[in-house]
Amino acid sequence: AYNFNPGPAALPLEVLQQAQEEFVDFQGIGMSIMEISHRSKQYEQVNDEAQSLVKELLGVPAGYQVLFLQGGASTQFAMIPMNFLPQGKAAGYVLTGSWADKAYTEAKGIGETYVAATGEAGGFRSIPAVSDIEARPGSAYVHLTSNETIAGSQFAAYPDTGSVPLIGDFSSDIMCRPVDVSKFSLLYAGAQKNLGPSGVTLVIVSDELLGQASKGVPTMLRYDTHSKTKSLYNTPPVYSVYIMNLVLKWIKGKGGLEGMEQFNRDKTKLIYDAIDGSGGFYQGLVDANSRSLMNITFALGSEELEKKFIQESEKEGFVGLKGHRDVGHMRASTYNAVPYESCKALADFMNEFRQRNG
Numbered sequence: 016a017y018n019f020n021p022g023p024a025a026l027p028l029e030v031l032q033q034a035q036e037e038f039v040d041f042q043g044i045g046m047s048i049m050e051i052s053h054r055s056k057q058y059e060q061v062n063d064e065a066q067s068l069v070k071e072l073l074g075v076p077a078g079y080q081v082l083f084l085q086g087g088a089s090t091q092f093a094m095i096p097m098n099f100l101p102q103g104k105a106a107g108y109v110l111t112g113s114w115a116d117k118a119y120t121e122a123k124g125i126g127e128t129y130v131a132a133t134g135e136a137g138g139f140r141s142i143p144a145v146s147d148i149e150a151r152p153g154s155a156y157v158h159l160t161s162n163e164t165i166a167g168s169q170f171a172a173y174p175d176t177g178s179v180p181l182i183g184d185f186s187s188d189i190m191c192r193p194v195d196v197s198k199f200s201l202l203y204a205g206a207q208k209n210l211g212p213s214g215v216t217l218v219i220v221s222d223e224l225l226g227q228a229s230k231g232v233p234t235m236l237r238y239d240t241h242s243k244t245k246s247l248y249n250t251p252p253v254y255s256v257y258i259m260n261l262v263l264k265w266i267k268g269k270g271g272l273e274g275m276e277q278f279n280r281d282k283t284k285l286i287y288d289a290i291d292g293s294g295g296f297y298q299g300l301v302d303a304n305s306r307s308l309m310n311i312t313f314a315l316g317s318e319e320l321e322k323k324f325i326q327e328s329e330k331e332g333f334v335g336l337k338g339h340r341d342v343g344h345m346r347a348s349t350y351n352a353v354p355y356e357s358c359k360a361l362a363d364f365m366n367e368f369r370q371r372n373g
């Protein structure tokens with residue numbers, strides 16, 4: 016299948032094959048990794064290796080903790096304000112679409128918030144300019160969504176918020192390209208797009224921000240519970256972390272994040288070129304300077320034509336091209352594990368479909 020699913024998303028075939036080989040006998044122990052203690056040396060080694068690979072690949076500076084949590088990115092929407100939005104302070108949210116809005120709505124129920132910038136007037140076709148993002152002095156933090164999975168938009172550069180901590184939701188573009196972690200005090204990502212299966216959420220948090228966490232938060236929802244225990248406070252999602260570790264090794268083998276960025280640029284160019292070269296037959300839903308490397312959204316001239324496009328593409332083996340129900344139209348999710356060949360096949364199909372229907 017040409018898998019363009021938005022998430023859970025494609026995994027590298029090599030990773031699935033290795034997992035299959037080790038499924039009933041992990042490293043000669045005669046059992047699956049799911050059947051052993053998370054306190055065993057075998058699992059601790061997987062956990063440690065995954066943490067070091069995250070640090071190495073993202074170039075995480077000293078003074079940051081790498082955590083593997085549960086509850087998905089959606090739990091982070093609540094954990095962040097519970098821990099870092101004390102009474103008497105406000106947190107700024109950059110509104111770029113559905114996911115930013117979900118994070119903002121959750122925080123509004125917990126503390127004081129303000130809109131640091133919004134792309135709503137333009138129908139979220141573009142990411143607000145970095146210079147338009149307001150980090151009010153004394154704010155608890157500013158939150159942004161690096162990649163809007165549903166709209167198909169992505170920050171090209173991140174704002175400098177000075178002494179105000181910057182927090183980023185990287186759920187749908189983590190490790191698709193290098194990122195300067197030192198600009199952020201906390202970044203997080205559900206694993207199920209670029210890192211592995213659902214069940215584990217990556218959090219990278221600075222010691223400085225950790226030191227400011229509110230007291231009185233329930234144990235499991237406090238970041239320091241997990242930072243003090245190498246993310247082994249309670250039973251972790253063992254299998255998800257194990258697969259994530261294999262995915263991280265795969266990324267390293269592809270040339271790290273520089274390699275991933277080049278690969279993602281090359282393969283998405285094929286599809287963006289098919290849109291831009293179609294004389295308006297395909298219309299991109301996002302302005303060129305805010306286009307995503309991970310989710311490519313586009314429309315065709317009519318609902319009928321879009322239905323036909325989906326039907327015919329499915330017959331050709333394309334999966335997951337229907338846009339999100341909130342936006343409609345088409346969306347091709349081109350996460351790290353989506354091969355160049357799949358994008359080439361889609362671009363060819365788009366060109367050929369346009370010739371037949373244009």
Ligand code: PLP
Pocket residue numbers: 022086087088089090114160162163164184185186187205206
């Ligand atoms: N943030 C973004 C940008 C997402 O794309 C998603 C899921 O698609 C989420 C948050 C929610 O993630 P989870 O399902 O892990 O809670």
